[in-house]
Every structure is written in C-alpha cells, then in structure tokens.
Amino acid sequence: MTESGPALLSARDLHKRYGSTPALAGADFTISAGEVVAVMGPSGSGKSTLLHCLAGIVAPDSGRVAYRGRELSALSDAERSALRREEFGFVFQFGQLVPELTCQENVALPLRLAGVPRKTAEARAVEWLARLEVDEVAAKRPGQLSGGQGQRVAVARALVNDPRVLFADEPTGALDSLNGERVMRLLVDAARETGTGVVLVTHETRVAAYSDREVVVRDGRARDLAGAV
Numbered sequence: 623m624t625e626s627g628p629a630l631l632s633a634r635d636l637h638k639r640y641g642s643t644p645a646l647a648g649a650d651f652t653i654s655a656g657e658v659v660a661v662m663g664p665s666g667s668g669k670s671t672l673l674h675c676l677a678g679i680v681a682p683d684s685g686r687v688a689y690r691g692r693e694l695s696a697l698s699d700a701e702r703s704a705l706r707r708e709e710f711g712f713v714f715q716f717g718q719l720v721p722e723l724t725c726q727e728n729v730a731l732p733l734r735l736a737g738v739p740r741k742t743a744e745a746r747a748v749e750w751l752a753r754l755e756v757d758e759v760a761a762k763r764p765g766q767l768s769g770g771q772g773q774r775v776a777v778a779r780a781l782v783n784d785p786r787v788l789f790a791d792e793p794t795g796a797l798d799s800l801n802g803e804r805v806m807r808l809l810v811d812a813a814r815e816t817g818t819g820v821v822l823v824t825h826e827t828r829v830a831a832y833s834d835r836e837v838v839v840r841d842g843r844a845r846d847l848a849g850a851v
C-alpha cells in the first residue's frame with residue numbers, strides 16, 4: 623500500500639462455492655479512497671461474486687473482508703445493512719430504479735431512507751441529476767427514459783448520499799459505446815470529486831480504461847496487475 627494509509631476495503635483469500643461450482647478460489651483485493659479499480663476477467667470467472675462478497679451481500683465460505691479495518695463477518699446483519707445503506711453505493715447493468723417513482727424521487731430515495739427532510743433530499747437529487755447531465759428528466763418515470771439516461775439517473779442515485787465505496791457491476795453493459803463512455807466519464811469524474819473508491823466490474827477494456835488499476839479474475843482467483851496485492 624501507499625502512504626495514503628490502510629486500505630478502504632480489502633479482501634484476503636476469499637473462497638466461495640455454489641454447490642459443486644467454485645466461484646472464488648483464493649481471491650485477494652484491495653482499494654484505497656478515491657481509487658477506481660476495474661475488476662476484469664472472462665464470463666463466469668467470479669467477478670460478480672467477488673463484488674458481492676466485498677459489499678457484504680454474499681458471505682464467503684472462508685477468507686476475510688475488511689472495511690476500514692473492520693471485518694464484515696464480525697458485524698451483525700443490521701450493521702451490515704446499515705453499512706450498505708450509508709457507506710456504499712451500487713450501480714448495476716439495469717433495473718435498479720423504482721418504476722413507480724419519478725427520477726427525482728428515485729435519486730432522493732437513499733437520502734429519504736437516511737432521514738433527510740423531503741425538501742433537502744429533493745434539492746440534492748436535482749443537483750445530482752444536473753451533475754450527471756440529466757436534469758431534464760427529473761419529473762419523468764424510469765420507463766420513459768433512454769438506456770443512457772436511465773444509467774445516469776442510477777449513477778446519480780448511487781452517489782447522492784456520498785458513499786465511500788461505489789460498486790458498479792457492468793454499469794454500461796446495456797449501452798452503446800458512445801453512451802457507455804459518457805456514463806463512465808461522468809461516473810469517474812463524480813467519484814474522483816467526492817473521493818469515492820469505485821469497484822468497477824467489467825469485461826470491456828474500453829470501460830476498464832477509466833480505472834487507475836486493473837485486477838484480473840480467472841477461475842476464482844484475483845490477480846492485481848500492478849502487483850500491489
């Protein structure tokens with residue numbers, strides 16, 4: 623590690639099986655504040671499983687995940703949920719917006735769940751929609767958006783409560799390359815401004831090019847190309 627101090631999030635020797643299928647077989651990972659790390663590798667190699675273990679969504683069979691020095695397995699379910707809600711943000715390939723809510727309400731939702739008053743939450747949502755260059759869709763519902771607009775709204779929602787780690791699993795996988803690049807640029811710029819660490823799962827080298835560092839997962843093992851692990 624560098625002099626920036628202990629890792630924001632780190633994993634050591636993770637193993638995870640689904641029945642007889644080994645999804646992770648000794649994976650290591652580390653990310654510092656403000657860093658964008660691309661997790662690459664072939665289909666089925668264990669990238670999403672690694673992300674889910676890092677985010678405390680899936681418990682590894684063995685190995686440890688530590689967030690700011692605290693082991694996730696030592697936390698209660700309620701503490702892990704609070705961590706995900708308050709410190710982590712998530713962007714997936716599709717389907718994460720609530721269809722019944724407007725885009726502004728979708729982006730305001732994490733703040734409302736954290737107890738922020740409605741007016742403040744809605745004002746911050748509008749700011750984030752503008753930052754992602756989609757303020758014109760504030761009053762629309764997700765079903766009325768293009769794919770690129772929807773992903774930008776999803777990125778705004780993931781970043782609105784100032785998470786320390788953003789987990790993005792193929793965030794541009796459903797977009798054409800031009801829209802994908804715009805979403806990536808906006809996502810990375812916003813994360814760098816706020817010092818958010820980004821765990822970016824992708825199989826596209828063009829998307830990984832936005833990262834500071836690449837980690838390759840093969841057969842459930844993660845290898846850091848910079849040799850930092």
Ligand SMILES: Nc1ncnc2c1ncn2[C@@H]1O[C@H](COP(=O)(O)OP(=O)(O)OP(=O)(O)O)[C@@H](O)[C@H]1O
Binds near residue numbers: 640644663669671672
């Ligand atoms: N919930 C599950 N139940 C059973 N098997 C699973 C489950 N999740 C993942 N697997 C298996 O674990 C292995 C790793 O899957 P994972 O989704 O982590 O890979 P990936 O690298 O993200 O793949 P892709 O790029 O195709 O999304 C695969 O063989 C997959 O079929």
